[in-house]
Amino acid sequence: MNLLTLSWKYLSFRPLATGLNVILLAFGLAIITVLLLVQHQFEEKMTRDAAGIDLVVGAKGSPLQLILSSVYHIDFPTGNIKMEEAQRISRSRLVKQVIPLAMGDNVQGLRILGTNHDYLDLYSVKFAVGKAWEQPFEVTLGAESAQILGLKLGDTFSGSHGISVGSHDHDQHAFTVTGILAPSGKVVDRLVLTSIESVWYTHDEEGGAEPDTITQGEEEPLAVEEGTELGIDPHLQPVTARGFPVTDQDREVTTLLVRYRNPMAAIQLPRMINSGTSMQAASPAFEMSRLFELLGVGISLLQGLAIALVVIAGLSIFIALYNSLKERKYDLAILRTLGASRGQLVGLVFLEGISLTILGAIFGIAFGHGFLALIVELTSQELVSLVDPWVFLTEELLIFGYALAVGIVASLIPAWSAYQTSIAKQLTKT
Amino acid sequence: MLLKTTSLSFAYPGQPSLSFPDFSLSGGEALLLLGKSGSGKTTFLNLLAGLLSLSHGEVILDGTVLSSLQGHRLDLFRGQHIGIVFQKPHLIAALTVKQNLELAQFLSKKKGPSPLSLLQDLGIASKASAAVGTLSEGEAQRVSIARALINTPKLILADEPTSSLDDEHAQRVITLLKSEAAKIGAALVIVTHDQRVKSEVSQVLELKSE
Numbered sequence: 001m002n003l004l005t006l007s008w009k010y011l012s013f014r015p016l017a018t019g020l021n022v023i024l025l026a027f028g029l030a031i032i033t034v035l036l037l038v039q040h041q042f043e044e045k046m047t048r049d050a051a052g053i054d055l056v057v058g059a060k061g062s063p064l065q066l067i068l069s070s071v072y073h074i075d076f077p078t079g080n081i082k083m084e085e086a087q088r089i090s091r092s093r094l095v096k097q098v099i100p101l102a103m104g105d106n107v108q109g110l111r112i113l114g115t116n117h118d119y120l121d122l123y124s125v126k127f128a129v130g131k132a133w134e135q136p137f138e139v140t141l142g143a144e145s146a147q148i149l150g151l152k153l154g155d156t157f158s159g160s161h162g163i164s165v166g167s168h169d170h171d172q173h174a175f176t177v178t179g180i181l182a183p184s185g186k187v188v189d190r191l192v193l194t195s196i197e198s199v200w201y202t203h204d205e206e207g208g209a210e211p212d213t214i215t216q217g218e219e220e221p222l223a224v225e226e227g228t229e230l231g232i233d234p235h236l237q238p239v240t241a242r243g244f245p246v247t248d249q250d251r252e253v254t255t256l257l258v259r260y261r262n263p264m265a266a267i268q269l270p271r272m273i274n275s276g277t278s279m280q281a282a283s284p285a286f287e288m289s290r291l292f293e294l295l296g297v298g299i300s301l302l303q304g305l306a307i308a309l310v311v312i313a314g315l316s317i318f319i320a321l322y323n324s325l326k327e328r329k330y331d332l333a334i335l336r337t338l339g340a341s342r343g344q345l346v347g348l349v350f351l352e353g354i355s356l357t358i359l360g361a362i363f364g365i366a367f368g369h370g371f372l373a374l375i376v377e378l379t380s381q382e383l384v385s386l387v388d389p390w391v392f393l394t395e396e397l398l399i400f401g402y403a404l405a406v407g408i409v410a411s412l413i414p415a416w417s418a419y420q421t422s423i424a425k426q427l428t429k430t
Numbered sequence: 431m432l433l434k435t436t437s438l439s440f441a442y443p444g445q446p447s448l449s450f451p452d453f454s455l456s457g458g459e460a461l462l463l464l465g466k467s468g469s470g471k472t473t474f475l476n477l478l479a480g481l482l483s484l485s486h487g488e489v490i491l492d493g494t495v496l497s498s499l500q501g502h503r504l505d506l507f508r509g510q511h512i513g514i515v516f517q518k519p520h521l522i523a524a525l526t527v528k529q530n531l532e533l534a535q536f537l538s539k540k541k542g543p544s545p546l547s548l549l550q551d552l553g554i555a556s557k558a559s560a561a562v563g564t565l566s567e568g569e570a571q572r573v574s575i576a577r578a579l580i581n582t583p584k585l586i587l588a589d590e591p592t593s594s595l596d597d598e599h600a601q602r603v604i605t606l607l608k609s610e611a612a613k614i615g616a617a618l619v620i621v622t623h624d625q626r627v628k629s630e631v632s633q634v635l636e637l638k639s640e
Contacts, residue, residue, distance in 0.1 A: 001532035006525075013524035334520050337481065338577075339509015339538040341502035424481040427516065428472055 003344060007351040014324065018356065021317050025360030025406065026367055028309030029399050033368025035302055036395050041387050043292075046072070049187040050284035052122050054266065057081070057089060057273055058255035063282035064291060070101060070255040071284050073111050073187055077103050080252040081279050087244055089256065089273065094265035099257040100244055102199040105159040110145045112159050112175075112192045114199030114253075117241045122257070123188050129153050130179030132193075136201055136235050139175045139194040143183035149192075151177050159192075159202065173202055195239035200251060310406060317356055318410035321349060325414045332418055333426035345418045353411030354404060361403035365396055431490075432457045433585055433617045438477055438487035440470075447485060450474050453635055457584070457615040460608055462627065465637030471621045474637065475589050478619065479512055480504050492584050509538030513578030513616075515607070517590040519570035521562040527573050528558040531580045538581045548576050552606065568599040575603070579610055586611050588620045592627060604630045 011018045050071050058066045061078030068075035083100075090098035099122060102114030113119075117132055120140075130153050132140055141151060151157060156174040175194065183189055240246060244253075258281075260266055266283075273281040325332075332345055372389035434454040441447035448470045455461055465471045476482040478489055480496045489496040491511060499507050521530050531545035542548075549555045552572050557565060565573065571591065578586055588607060592600035604620075604627055611618035620627065628634070 001529060001536040006522075006533060009524040009529070330520055331522055334522070335533075335537065336505060337479065337508060337514050338534045339506050341505045343502065344537070424476045427476070427481070 003348050003351055004355075007348055007355060010324070010328075010352060011355060014320075017320050017324075021313060021320055021356055022359045022363060024316055025310065025313035025357060025403065026363035028306050028313055029361055029364025029403065030367035030371060031302055031306035031309065032399060032402070033365050033396060034372055035299060035306070036393060036399075037368065037372055037389070037391065038387060039299070040393055040395065041391065045185075045187075045386055046288050048185070050288065052259060053257045053284055054260045055258040055269060055281050055283055056255055057086070057258055057279050057281045060278065060280045063280060064287050066255065066280065066282045067284050067287040069103070070257065071187070073113070073191060077254050078280075080254050081256075083244065083247075083251045083253050085277060085279060086253055086256050089258070089277075090244070092269070092272075094261055094269045095258055096261040097259040098243075100196060100253040101255045101257065102196045102252075103254045104199060105161060105202060107157055107159045107175075107192055108149060110142075110148065110190060110192050112139070112194060112199065114194055114196035116196065116243065116245075118243075119193065119257075120188075123184060123186050125184060125188055126182040128180045128182040130177070132179055132241075133195050133198070134178075134238050134241070136195060136197050136237075136239055137173055137175050138178040139192055139198070140179035140181060141177055142181050142189040142191045142193070144189040145192050146177075146180045153177055153180065196245050196253060197239045200245075200247075201235060310402065313360065314406040314410050317353060317406070318413065321353055321411060321414040322417075325349065325418060329421055329426050332421045333423040336421075336423045337427070342419050345421070346415045349415040349418050350408065350411045353414070354407035357403040357407030357410075358400070360406075361400050364403075365399060431455070432492055433478075433619075434488075434490045435478070436488050436490075438474070438489065439485055440473055440477055440482060441485050448473060450477070450487075450637070451635060455617040455619070455633075457617060458612045460611065460618040460620065460631045460633065462631040462634045463619060463621045463637065464623065464628070464634060466623065469637040471623075471637055472589060475587050475619070475621050478585070479514055479587055480508055506539065509534070510540050510581055511584045513581065513583035513586045515571075515575055515578045515586070515588040515591045517593055519567075519574040521565075521570060521573055521577070523562050526559050526561060527554070527565070530562065530573065531577055534577050534580050540581045542581045545576075545580065548580060549573075551610075552576050568595060568602075571595065571599070571603055572606070575606060575610070579614070582614045582616075584616050586616050586618045588618070588622075590622055590624070591620065592622065592624050597626065600624065600626050 053071060056066055056070045058070060058077065059079030059081050065075045066078050069077045086098070086100060089095060097118065099115060099118045101119070103111060105112040120132055127140075128143065128146075130140070141149065146152075149157065155177045157177075158169055158174050160169045175192075175198070181188060245251075258269070260269065270281040270283065273279055335345060335348075336342075369389050372387060376387055376389055431454045434452075435450070436452050438450040438452075439447050440450075450470070453461065463471055463474065473482065477484055480489070480499070484497055494507065494511075496504070496507075521527075522533060525533060527549070528545050531548065535542060535545070546555060546558060549558055552575065554569055554572050554576070557569060557573070562570065562573075575591075578588075586607065591603055591607065595603060607618060607620065608630065620631065
C-alpha cells in the first residue's frame with residue numbers, strides 16, 4: 001500500500017467519472033496527435049520530394065495539378081508538350097539542368113515513369129539489386145512497387161494504358177525488371193522507372209497497324225511513327241542515359257523538371273515560359289504553400305476544437321477532484337490521524353489528477369494513431385496513403401507535457417483545500 | 431506512568447477557555463471519561479491525540495511531550511503511538527478491509543503485526559478482502575478497532591465507540607478494547623455518555639461543564 005495505489009483505488013472506485021474524464025481528455029489529445037502526425041509527415045514528404053526541383057514545365061492547365069502530377073505523382077498530368085519546345089528551354093542560359101518526364105501508363109495503379117538517369121540522381125537513389133535501365137523496355141522498380149507487384153530481377157510484366165487501373169493492356173511489349181531500388185521514403189518508392197524511349201515505343205506498338213497515323217488520346221504522350229527507315233531497329237539500341245533522347249521524329253514528353261542556374265532565373269524563366277510559349281511553368285514551393293494555405297483553415301478549426309476539448313477535460317477533472325474531495329474530507333482527516341502529513345494529502349490529490357491526465361495522454365496518442373491507421377486503411381486516396389500512422393514523433397512527448405500541465409492545474413485548488421483541512425474540526429462534525 | 435496530563439486548557443476562538451482535570455495512566459490501565467454534551471469531552475480527546483494544539487499545559491506520552499512536536503513529526507508520532515476509534519467506523523470505502531489496515535501501516539511507517547492475524551484475533555478474518563461497504567455496523571466497528579491496534583500503539587483513544595451499537599455489540603466492543611489494550615500494554619481512554627459502559631471500567635473521570 002502506498003500513495004499511488006491509494007490514489008488508483010480512489011479513481012477506480014468511481015469508474016464512470018474516471019472513464020468519462022479520461023475519454024474526454026483522450027479525444028482532445030487524439031486530435032492533436034493526428035494533426036501533428038499528418039502535418040509533420042506531409043510537410044516532410046512534400047519538401048523532400050521537391051528538393052532539387054525549382055520549376056516544373058508542362059502543358060497549360062492548373063499549376064497545382066502540374067506540380068501534384070509531376071513531382072508527387074498523385075494527380076493526372078495536364079497533357080503533353082512538344083519535345084522540340086522542351087529542348088529549347090533546356091538550352092536557355094538560365095537553366096542548369098532539365099529532366100524530361102514521360103507518363104501515361106501504369107501497372108496495377110503504379111505509375112510507369114519514363115525519364116533518364118538524372119532523375120535517379122535527383123533523389124540520390126540506391127539500388128537494392130541490379131542496375132538502372134539501359135535498353136528499351138528495361139525498368140527499375142521502386143522498393144514499394146517491387147513489393148506490391150511481387151516482382152524480382154529478370155521478371156517481365158506488361159503495363160496498361162492510363163494513369164489509373166482499368167484501361168486496356170499494352171501486351172505487345174513486356175517490360176523486364178533490371179533493377180530494384182532500396183527503400184528511400186521518397187516518391188520513387190512507389191514508381192516504376194524506365195526510359196522515355198520505352199514509353200514511346202509502348203505506344204508505337206499500339207498504333208502498329210497504321211504506322212503513319214498520329215494517335216490523339218487525351219494523355220497519349222507521343223506521336224507515333226516507326227523509325228525503321230535507317231535500317232536499324234531502334235528497339236535494340238541503348239537508350240539515352242542523360243539529357244533528351246535522340247530522335248529524328250516528332251516526339252512529345254509530358255513535363256520537365258527544371259533546376260535554375262542562378263537566382264535571376266526564378267524571376268525571368270517562369271514569366272518567359274508562361275507568356276512566350278504554349279507551355280506553363282509552376283514552382284513546387286509556391287504551389288505547395290498555396291495548397292497548405294487552403295488547408296490551413298481546416299487545420300486551425302481542428303486545432304481550436306482540440307484545444308476546447310482539452311480545456312473542457314481539464315475543467316471536468318478539476319470538478320471531479322473537487323467534488324470527490326468534498327465527499328472525502330472525512331477520509332482526509334482519518335488519514336491524518338493515521339499519521340499522514342499535509343504534504344502526503346497534497347501529494348495524493350496531485351497523484352489522482354496526474355494519473356487521470358497521463359492515462360488520457362496514453363489513450364489519446366493510441367486513439368490518434370489508431371484513427372489515422374483506420375483512415376489510411378479505409379481510403380484509396382493516394383495522398384492519404386502517403387501517411388504512415390505508426391511513426392512516432394518526439395513532438396508526441398509534448399502531448400504528455402500538455403496532459404501533465406492540465407493535471408497539475410486542475411489539482412491546484414483541490415490540493416490546497418486538502419492542505420487546509422483541519423482534522424479536529426472534520427472529525428467533530430457528524 | 432505511560433500517560434500524564436498537567437493543567438490542560440484550551441479555548442476555541444471567541445469562547446471562554448476550557449480547563450481539564452489532570453490524570454495519569456499506566457500501561458494496560460483503562461480510564462472512562464464521562465460528561466454531559468458540551469462539557470468538552472471530545473475536545474479533551476482531541477487534545478490527548480494532538481489533533482488540537484493546547485493553549486496551556488502538557489500531555490506526556492511515554493516520555494514525549496506532545497506539544498513539542500510539530501508538523502509531520504507530530505502526525506507521524508500520532509500514527510505510530512496513538513490509535514483512535516471513532517463513534518462511526520469511518521473506514522476508507524475505496525479499499526478492502528485488509529487494505530484499510532495496510533494503509534495505516536504504510537502511513538505510520540511502522541512494521542506491526544500482519545493485518546490478517548489481527549483480523550483473526552478480532553474474529554473477522556473472513557471479511558479480509560471484503561469491500562468496506564458490505565460490512566455490518568458491528569463488523570465495521572471491529573475493523574476500525576483493528577485499524578487503531580495495527581501499529582501496536584501506546585495509547586488507545588475511543589470516542590463514543592458504542593453509541594450506535596445495540597447492547598450485545600456494545601458489550602463486545604468494550605470487552606475487546608479492554609482485552610486488546612491490556613494485551614499490548616497500552617493505556618486506554620474511552621469517552622462516553624453511554625451508561626452501559628460505566629460498569630465495565632473502574633477508573634472514571636467526570637468532566638463538569640461550567
